[in-house]
Amino acid sequence: MKVALVHDWLTGMRGGEKVLEVFCELFPEAKLFTLLHRKGSVSSTIEAMDIETSFLQSMPFIFKKYRHFLPLFPVAIESFDAREYDLIISSSHCVALGIITRPSSCHICYCFTPIRYGWDMYQDYFGPSNGRGLAKFLIPFFLNRLRCWDVTASHRVDAFVAISQHVAQRIKKFYRRDSRVIYPPVSADRFEINPKQGDFFLIVSALSPYKRLDIAIEAFNQLEQNLIIIGDGPLYNQLREQANSTISFLGWQPDEVVAEYFARCQGFLFCGEEDFGITVLEANAAGRPVIAYRAGGALETIIEGETGLFFDEQSPASLMKAIEKFDPLDYDPVKIRERALLFDRTHFKNTVADYIFQTYERYLKKEFDCVETT
Template identity: 45%
Template sequence: MRVAIVHYWLVGMRGGEKVLEAICELYPSADIFTHVVVPESISPAIANHRIVTSFIAKLPRAKLWYKKYLPLMPLALEQIDLRGYDLIISSESGPAKGIIPPAHAVHVCYCHSPMRYIWNMYHDYRSASGLLTRAAMTLFSHYLRNWDQGSSARVDLFVANSHNVSSRIRKYFRRESDVVFPPVDVDAFEQVTASDVGDYYLMVGELVAYKRADLVVDAFNASGKRLIVIGGGEMLDTLKRHARPNVTIMGPQPFAVLRHHYARCLALIFPGEEDFGIVPVEAMASGRPVIAFGRGGATETVIDGVTGVLFSEQTTEALGKAITRAETISFSATDIVRHAAGFSKERFKRQMRRSVERALRENATVASGHQNQNPSGAGARVVHASRFWGG
């Protein structure tokens, strides 16, 4: 049985690529199809697979400008030849699910989110763009939405990375989905004793507008409490200029530094609305509570009053009150770590396998029904789940 994995682009190792790694472990012989790849920026677990790029990779400076070629990606996906593959798993956040699957194949889409820049965050991205980009978005987004919704019919089963994303799939594609939380390497983090915990709060993530690092810096500028910010992005220099002496903007850091600060912070601050949000789970795997905006994926990972505190408005006042409340709660590091363990890679692989097996069984049942109606069985091909797992 031949398996193809379609991923939007391979230019770094973020949450989507961690999901891809786990899927690669489930299907060690699978081929990977993507728009563009930067080989030195991906892990050996992914690089060991055969990787095929779309024509986007041949366009000028594609490794840097790949997002500028978004309007061409539907066409590029439809040129990918997947004849001969029996199972296709698309990893969707940028365009990936819009391939043309062979008639006999099963297509499972693991959806991190319907494309944010044309759906739920379209107006945010558009208002933050320059004049030319805004004009281009107005022109192309309508076409991309129609294509994106239409191509959802090419998927046999959607798997969402959270209930939050599942509701978006229902809203924009009118499809139901399984929910399988992304894998987190919960065993990679350390826990320290209470006496080793520092006197600072921590924010981790890409410093872009919707993640609301500006809100956190403003709140700590006002309170005078210590804050460390780890991450790079377009707002890095602006935040450094704006931060007062009690706020340290470290920029991007290696995992060892991140791991150290996770374990020793008073709490992680998570002010944005995310599809799922792996960072809070990493902090909880380190035994530390999370103070998070109470919308999106954080509501599915943070238990208010047990593993952290949720606040309801993205304002400095609401964040300040949440920090004050967190300081009155005696959190149990043991309970927090135990909760984080429920988001492990093994749990992801087990649940993802279950969803794929169901899609294969349903496809086999449909194919068998057609074959019974056509006793000659001409051209019939049934893919049985047991052949993927050695059953």
Template identity: 45%
Template sequence: MKTAIVHDWLTNHAGSEKVVEGLLHLVPDAPIYTLVHQPENFRGTAFHGRDIRTSFVQRLPRGAQKYQTYLPLMPLAVEQFDLSEYDLILSSSHAVAKGVRVGAGQLHVSYVHTPIRYAWDLQDQYLREAGLDRGVKGAAARVALHYLRLWDTVSANRVDVFLANSHYVARRIWRAYRRRAHVLYPPVDVARFDPTRRREDFYLTMSRLVPYKKIDLIVRTFGRLDRPLVVIGDGPERGRLEALAGPNVTFLGRQEDPVAADLMSRCKAFVFAADEDFGITPVEAQAAGAPVIAYGHGGSLETVQANRTGLHFYEQTEDSLLQAVQAFEARAPFDPAVLRAHAETFRPEHFHVELLAIIAAARQAFRAGHDPEEAVMRLGETPR
């Protein structure tokens, strides 16, 4: 089948981009349609040298850098892609990619990382953090998000099969669109981690430094505990976080994959405080033999097995995290072999095999005039 891949934007090589790499593994010649592209951030990755086609947002003033300011134009932009020559559309969507126009003879499988969080369940937090929770600009933003939700709901009808990166996201897809989704966990490159290294006396967290990742919660808690904490990542919150931190916290900024893998292989434990839809870094930490202390909500409940590969804390508060760290230090060490075995279930090979089966089932049903969604849902799930 002649195939096209659609992804929201290519600006950073993060979790959703690793899913697109998984798609490229299966259809290496497929062009990638995306709103904007920053090629300098993808040197040395699977995206380098690919056929990448951008929208008119790329050509707007500072479109590639300030693309988020053009959010109201994104539905229009993604609808301008002409995909009429393709038999199969694979979209990777956390914003608008699933809303591409498709014809009656085209099969559209959409891998949804999340319905648009800032238009649905995180609207109030998004407006507050952007300083748009009051005034004329705030009112305009609420109107824009209202119409974005309407478009988002209508455009769900353009998808034949929804895939979700976790059961948590599958529930959110049902809540937003009243559509069922087959859960296909993202591919995680576990092979590059070494779980046999000696553990050292420092804790590690790694994330983009943005408010919803809750790195400030981790920094404040470890200030109270006076335990060594290493923070990998960069972002707009870095200055504020460094001002909060005591001498026990070390900020390393953005690091290359080998450095992050080395620290994961040596840290005492990995700390994860975000309410994530899936969260690849906790799986990577387990692949490196590091137990995970994670917020017990969202995707972490599916990737971190309580008392087997890590511990959960159930409130995003300093006291709750502090108690979890103390409980971790009071218990017997976790077995790195068990941690690694669990992480192995997220290997890219599993993703590739499952996705091939999904596409085959959907295609067969589609060509026979049957419901592709029903055919995929009958496949069941791979045990974890």
């Protein structure tokens, strides 16, 4: 059995790449197809793979502006020759699911989300307040074409795995496909409980529009409490300009530094509507409670009153109300960590391996319809 892995792009070690790392451990001899690869940006396990990139790799300024090349992504993913592979496993939040295979190949897609900026978060990325000039007219036209391509590409997948019930509902809505839910892995052994707490709240996040860090910044500007933000992204400068002196931006930090801040924070803030939200469970693995917006994947991981609490509206006032209610002494760090261990990496690896091999065996025996899976 010849195996190929497909991943959208390799530019950093985020949640999606931690899933891919498990696939690489399961299939170390596989070919790995990806649109572009910034060498040294991902773990040694992934870097050791036989990696093939698309023509986008040689584009000027590609690593600084790769999102601007979105119109070329469908063409780039379809340019790979995957005809010799029996099993294809794509890990996709953009176009990886669209790789073209031979009819007899089995394609399993671990789906982080249908393209979020093409579907339900289109307005967050490209709504009237975000468009200007000619782009204001071209973007809606292009996104319409991208959605059509995405639906067509979804029919190339034989079996979908969703990262959460929230994503499974979106796969059903946009692709009209069923999916199996297997929660992504949390490397709980990276984190430990620290009895010495700091006087700050923490956010670890990409600084992107849908993450809604603006809510936290406005709230903490009014509360004048300490907030530390770890992460980088297109809104970095804009958010820094909005923040007062009690809010600190640390940019990107290595894993060991992030783990230390997780363990010492009073509480972790989660303001966006996420497909899953792995940082919620990383905070819990360090024994720290979470204050999260009541929506998306957080509803599947947080037990209110035991591992965190929710705020009901994406507004500074709603977040401030939750913070005023929050008392870190109400939470047991040991019980919080025990909850996170249910999502541990070892459990994910065993579960997803069983699913892949069982699905491939069923596919060879023609025991399931390649259009609908359960």
